[in-house]
Amino acid sequence: EVQLVESGGGLVQPGGSLRLSCAASGFPFSSYGMSWVRQTPGKGLETVSSINLAGNNRYYADSVNGRFTISRDNAKNTLYLQLNSLKTEDTGMYYCARGFWGPAVALGPRGQGTQVTVSS
Numbered sequence: 001e002v003q004l005v006e007s008g009g010g011l012v013q014p015g016g017s018l019r020l021s022c023a024a025s026g027f028p029f030s031s032y033g034m035s036w037v038r039q040t041p042g043k044g045l046e047t048v049s050s051i052n053l054a055g056n057n058r059y060y061a062d063s064v065n066g067r068f069t070i071s072r073d074n075a076k077n078t079l080y081l082q083l084n085s086l087k088t089e090d091t092g093m094y095y096c097a098r099g100f101w102g103p104a105v106a107l108g109p110r111g112q113g114t115q116v117t118v119s120s
Helices: none
Strands: 003-007 010-012 018-027 034-038 044-051 056-062 068-073 078-083 094-099 112-120
Touching: 003 044, 003 056, 003 094, 018 034, 018 094, 018 112, 034 068, 034 078, 044 068, 078 094
Parallel strands: 010 112
Antiparallel strands: 003 018, 018 078, 034 044, 034 094, 044 056, 068 078, 094 112
């Protein structure tokens, strides 16, 4: 059974940073591209970033490019998303998803998500 468990969300002021993690199990993590997806009130479901198997090919949505960094540790079966220079419009639920989906909307298995709230 595919399991994806996100963590690291929280409340942060504009300009702040967060690091999200996604612990994967139930499938060969190193054999799959992975993505981060967010659900926001303004834009609905959006794939914000994807990374390939080896971690040397990345996709970023225009809205986060230059501020977010995706990475993975295949030895730990863990996906990460570093969020810097956060804006209020980054508020939303963030999910990790199996597969390299960018820029399409991720349709693969997703976790239950972690909430990111950017507010002063």
